[in-house]
Amino acid sequence: MGACVFCIAAMLLVFTFLNSIDASRAPTVGRGRKQACDFYEGRWVFDNSYPLYDPRNCPFILKEFNCQKNGRPDIDYLKYRWQPTRCNLPSWDGQAFLEKFRGRRIMFVGDSLGSNQWQSLTCMLHTAVPQAPYNLWRKGAVSTFAIPAHNISVMFLRNALLVDVVNEGYERVLKLDSINGAKQWEGIDVLIFDSWHWWLHSGRKQPWDVMQVGNKTNNRLSRYEAYENALKTWAGWVDTKVDTNKTKIFFQGVSPDHLKGTEWGKPDGSHCGGEEGPLLQATYPGGRHPAEGIVDKVLQTMSKPVSLLRITTLSQFRVDGHPSIYGNPRHIGMDCSHWCLAGVPDTWNVLLYASLIRR
Numbered sequence: 001m002g003a004c005v006f007c008i009a010a011m012l013l014v015f016t017f018l019n020s021i022d023a024s025r026a027p028t029v030g031r032g033r034k035q036a037c038d039f040y041e042g043r044w045v046f047d048n049s050y051p052l053y054d055p056r057n058c059p060f061i062l063k064e065f066n067c068q069k070n071g072r073p074d075i076d077y078l079k080y081r082w083q084p085t086r087c088n089l090p091s092w093d094g095q096a097f098l099e100k101f102r103g104r105r106i107m108f109v110g111d112s113l114g115s116n117q118w119q120s121l122t123c124m125l126h127t128a129v130p131q132a133p134y135n136l137w138r139k140g141a142v143s144t145f146a147i148p149a150h151n152i153s154v155m156f157l158r159n160a161l162l163v164d165v166v167n168e169g170y171e172r173v174l175k176l177d178s179i180n181g182a183k184q185w186e187g188i189d190v191l192i193f194d195s196w197h198w199w200l201h202s203g204r205k206q207p208w209d210v211m212q213v214g215n216k217t218n219n220r221l222s223r224y225e226a227y228e229n230a231l232k233t234w235a236g237w238v239d240t241k242v243d244t245n246k247t248k249i250f251f252q253g254v255s256p257d258h259l260k261g262t263e264w265g266k267p268d269g270s271h272c273g274g275e276e277g278p279l280l281q282a283t284y285p286g287g288r289h290p291a292e293g294i295v296d297k298v299l300q301t302m303s304k305p306v307s308l309l310r311i312t313t314l315s316q317f318r319v320d321g322h323p324s325i326y327g328n329p330r331h332i333g334m335d336c337s338h339w340c341l342a343g344v345p346d347t348w349n350v351l352l353y354a355s356l357i358r359r
Helices: 002-024 094-100 112-128 180-184 223-241 290-300 312-316 344-356
Strands: 042-046 080-084 105-110 135-139 142-147 152-158 164-168 171-175 190-193 210-213 248-251
Touching: 080 344, 094 112, 094 344, 105 112, 112 142, 112 152, 112 190, 112 344, 223 290, 248 344, 312 344
Parallel strands: 105 152, 105 190, 171 210, 190 248
Antiparallel strands: 042 080, 135 142, 142 152, 164 171
16 A cells, blocks of 8 residues: 555656646747647736837837837836746847848738837847848838848838738729739748738728629628638638748737727726836736637638737737827827837747747
8 A cells, every 4th residue: 555655656746747847848839739838928027127129229210119219208118028927938139039040031011010010120139239230221012121241131011901902993992812912922931920900990091992802892891801801811822822841920919009098997088198007907908809819710720830929918918018199209199009119019029039949
């Protein structure tokens, strides 16, 4: 009997040891993979070593994102680091990133939230090698940041809807099942896609006049249905056209806005203006973003591996991270959609880095 008790105790020790090893492993960022530690479950913690770069030393930040230069008086929003609950994120190492991707091309494809993340990564890389000459240029819809000494290019292609919008006569036709624009990003080594915010624009800001599937005009689709159709077209392109042994595909997830203060317990009519720190609740009071489910649904149907940067929830807590009135020097307008740089998109890129270095 004593020997049996000893065996059981030994088995329990082995089981505990194996579990502790599994719990210490960083998770693979992507769909359908369960890990003991999830990088996306955690909280924002104050860290005096932040931000990852001084925006004053990144001369190419768009003025719309450069909140400090535009006069934002508070600085605590710069000092928060994302801390997963059961593990640590790999520390950002810009020089290691440059070495790993020497001779490679990285492209962000999407709307201005993709541009936000692209600008963040260019600042993070420039700060890693501040003495290295860089080139920055734009040709057509593609903006390119390159560090010749490392033979690396980081690009942004503005394509807010991913699928095609074609001028036919006097109408702009949104073709939900056509993605000829993909020719612009074929052959890139790392692709990070995003698309959401422009699907909700109406009136003069709506970037199409009619929607079309096949040869039939269909304006009865809701914005969510149209978004799902477009993502299915994009997913079909990835599954049929991309060699994922050569090209790594990411989807940025859905970047939240903070236009309705009631979502986080503020009075009706309030917004992100004046917020100086993140929410500290365990869950976001406003609940899950409605577009998240659509992204998850489409990615689960894909045969090719696509890594999802699940940025939505952690970004929902950062009601303080938007430019608000500091999106321009004259303090006109209220921007609760984009993000200040330095700021939240730096964490998106740390999560991107964590996924890439494990490949």
